[in-house]
Amino acid sequence: MPLFSLKKNNVHQTGSGITPIVFSHGFGCDQNMWRFVAPAFEKDFKTVLFDHVGAGGSDLSAYDSVKYGSLDGYADDVVEMGRELDWREVIFVGHSVSAMIGVLASQRAPGMFSKLVLVGPSPRYIDDEGYFGGFTAQQIEELLEGLADNHMGWSAAMAPAIMGNPDRPELAAELTNSFCRTDPAIARAFARTTFMSDNRADLPNVVADTLILQCADDIIASERVGEYVREHIPGSRIVYLKASGHCPNLSAPDEVVRAIRSFV
Amino acid sequence: MKSSGPSVPLSDGGEPNAPAEDLEDLYENAPCGYFSLSSEGLIVKVNQTFCRWTGFSKDELVGRRLRDLLNVGGRIFYETHFAPLLRMQGFFNEVALDVMTAAGEKLPVLANASERRAQNGDVLFTRVTIFPAAERRRYERELADARAAADARNRDLTERWVAEREQGELREQFIAVLGHDLRNPLAAIDAGVRLVLREQPGERIATVARLIQGSTLRMSGLINNLLDFARGRLGGGMxxxxxxxxxxxxxxxxxxxxxRAVVPExxxxxxxxxxxxxxxxxxxxxxxxxxxxxxxxxxxxxxxxxxxxxxxxxxxxxxxxxxxxxxxxxxxxxxxxxxxxxxxxxxxxxxxxxxxxxxxxxxxxxxxxxxxxxxxxxxxxxxxxxxx
Missing domain, CATH: 3.30.565.10 (Histidine kinase-like ATPase, C-terminal domain)
Incomplete structure (x- = not known):
């Protein structure tokens, strides 16, 4: 069977272990998001990195605005990858919106994922009656507008060569050119899919062993939201990181690695 | 970092009483906004130009985060895109942001940022430069709107073209079927007229029969043309x-x-x-x-x-x-x-x-x-x- 996903989702597998640990990036960038975290697991696991369709080195021709208009489309891709790569009882680490993609995928394919690590999860970003998501619908509209403004600034931000950074030799020119670069139309659509999502009803159905990593001072997924996820996923645990912001996998990789290690 | 100190003269020329062109003044009154963030991302130093543009005092700005200056949409975008980008490549350039001023107004700006790191790779501080970009943003919006309008028009034209082509195909198929179905009754009429003529009818009947025969021939020609046309259009070619x-x-x-039989005259x-x-x-x-x-x-x-x-x-x-x-x-x-x-x-x-x-x-x-x-x-x- 040809492995469609390998190309479609730009899958990269390394590591000398047997059990796969799958790292799934969120809205904004691509699998490079895990570059400071994934290598720490290469000795004991088989690390799997991939790009969601529309991001990074994925096959843009596979982008389908209807399919990816809901997180189910992304979850289907994860399950498809799992079927092709024969995942059984693997560990899924999802950052940001990928946390919910993992929640959906784990229910779709029982037995495929034994453990979920949710980094900065949010089942719904927009406030609702009796629910605090952190944003009003109008604020999310502002975000989508802001995306339109960054069309040009965006590509220009990608352009400068990495040469001026001799202290960061690990950053190849190829990385600078692809990291975070997204077709503006797809970026807008992914933002809409992400920030309009509501997966609160899916949380109680999670059977995989779940760890939540909660950052301090994360404006996108606040502590209250992290608590909500912990309360609604049966048996889940939460670890509060010292790292602040929404991307501890970049800003505090060591702390993230330690937390995941103690769980897996 | 010190926010003030002895002025360092850049040049010893010029009028003795004119404001000195020194590094301090260059920083404070540069034609762009400057601020620096600590390793925790807090503003530790900011210049006069930025304060003037935003209407905030230095005290109000120091201790805040860059994202605190943005509207909520901008904050999400900053956290999901620019902060990771800065961490990954050590800088970002020409990023479009909306800074919220003290008066609660949006100030469209372009920002550049670069990290300063210690030998061991730890971030020491991050420098940010801000340029106002209201006009440029307006122009970019116009371009984006024009592009959206052109895309919409294109879609509309494509839809119309597809609809017309489908309609055309339908018409041609109809012609093909019609032409084919007309042949059989016409053949029956032709056979009937031949039979009448063989019976050696009177002059009047014979004339009428020949007229019918002529019409049949003409109609048969028309049907053949129709069928050929339809076949050609449907891709059969000739x-x-x-x-x-x-x-x-x-x-x-x-x-x-x-x-001649049809028009003997x-x-x-x-x-x-x-x-x-x-x-x-x-x-x-x-x-x-x-x-x-x-x-x-x-x-x-x-x-x-x-x-x-x-x-x-x-x-x-x-x-x-x-x-x-x-x-x-x-x-x-x-x-x-x-x-x-x-x-x-x-x-x-x-x-x-x-x-x-x-x-x-x-x-x-x-x-x-x-x-x-x-x-x-x-x-x-x-x-x-x-x-x-």
Whole structure:
């Protein structure tokens, strides 16, 4: 069977272990998001990195605005990858919106994922009656507008060569050119899919062993939201990181690695 | 970092009382906003220019995060895109942000940032430069809007084009089916009339029967044209089966005889000079010839003869059909061979407007063409094809 996903989702597998640990990036960038975290697991696991369709080195021709208009489309891709790569009882680490993609995928394919690590999860970003998501619908509209403004600034931000950074030799020119670069139309659509999502009803159905990593001072997924996820996923645990912001996998990789290690 | 200190003169020239061009003043009053973030991302130093633009005092800004200066949408975007980008490549350039001023207004800016790192890779601080970009943003928005409008128009045109093409295909399929279904009853009528004529009827009945026979022939020609048109449009193309062994003369003679039977009162003068065998599709050439003849009969002066000249010379077969009468207007010349072209004659004389189109398709399929010359007293259509 040809492995469609390998190309479609730009899958990269390394590591000398047997059990796969799958790292799934969120809205904004691509699998490079895990570059400071994934290598720490290469000795004991088989690390799997991939790009969601529309991001990074994925096959843009596979982008389908209807399919990816809901997180189910992304979850289907994860399950498809799992079927092709024969995942059984693997560990899924999802950052940001990928946390919910993992929640959906784990229910779709029982037995495929034994453990979920949710980094900065949010089942719904927009406030609702009796629910605090952190944003009003109008604020999310502002975000989508802001995306339109960054069309040009965006590509220009990608352009400068990495040469001026001799202290960061690990950053190849190829990385600078692809990291975070997204077709503006797809970026807008992914933002809409992400920030309009509501997966609160899916949380109680999670059977995989779940760890939540909660950052301090994360404006996108606040502590209250992290608590909500912990309360609604049966048996889940939460670890509060010292790292602040929404991307501890970049800003505090060591702390993230330690937390995941103690769980897996 | 120190926010003030001894001024460092950059130049010792100039007026003694003029403000000195020193690094401190360059920082504070530069034509761009400057601020620096600590390793925790808090503003630790900010220049006067940025304070002036945003309406905040230094005290109000120090201790805040860059994202605190943005609206909520901008914050999410900053956290998901620019903060990771800065961490990954150590800098970002030309990033579009909306800074919220003290008055609660949006200040569109472009920001550059670069990290300063220690030997061990730890971030020491991050420098950020801010340029106002209101006009540029407006212009970019206009471009984006224009592009969106063009995209919408494109989509609209594509949809219309697809709809029209589908409609056209449907029409052509309808024509194909119709043409086919009309053939059978027509064959029955033709057989019936032949039977009547064989019974040696009286003069009146015989005349009527011949009229019916003529109409049947004409209708059969129309149906054939219809079917050929539909087939051509539906992608079948016009296929010809060339036959060099069969003589051309009887084929053409039969076409003339059929026309004569329909319009016995008209004079058809035929001059045939076929010296070499020609490879043609006989049924097709008969159809082409018949279409040209029918055209000449319909549009030509009824009191004048139709002249037919067939010749093989200089490696070519030419069949020309000429009639007298008013010339074809230059405007009509342009579209003469288009399908569904209707001539300028009386409505009662009109066919479907496919005759000349089909004739020219047959000519093309034989590697030839149809030329037309029309002046004050004669119009002449000439079919020319190479004799291979």
């Amino acid at each position: 296929a010809v089966q060339l036959d060099v062994s069969k003589p051309l003369k009887p084929t053409l003679q039969q076409a003339i005889d059929e026309i 008209r004079v058809l003068q035929m001059h045939l000079e076929v010296d070499v065998p020609v490879a043609v599709d006989h049924a097709r050439i008969a159809q082409l010839f018949s279409n040209l003849l029918g055209n000449a009969i319909t549009h030509g002066d009824p009191l004048e003869p139709v002249n037919v000249d067939v010749a093989t010379r200089a490696g070519q077969l030419t069949i020309s059909v000429a009639n007298s009468g008013p010339p074809i207007s230059p405007a009509a010349m342009e579209t003469l061979f288009q399908p569904f072209y209707r001539g300028e004659g009386k409505a009662s004389q009109q066919g479907l407007g496919l005759g000349l189109y089909i004739a020219s398709e047959i000519a093309k399929a034989h590697g030839g063409r149809i030329d037309v010359v029309s002046h004050a007293n004669e119009t002449c259509f000439t079919f020319v094809m190479p004799i291979v």
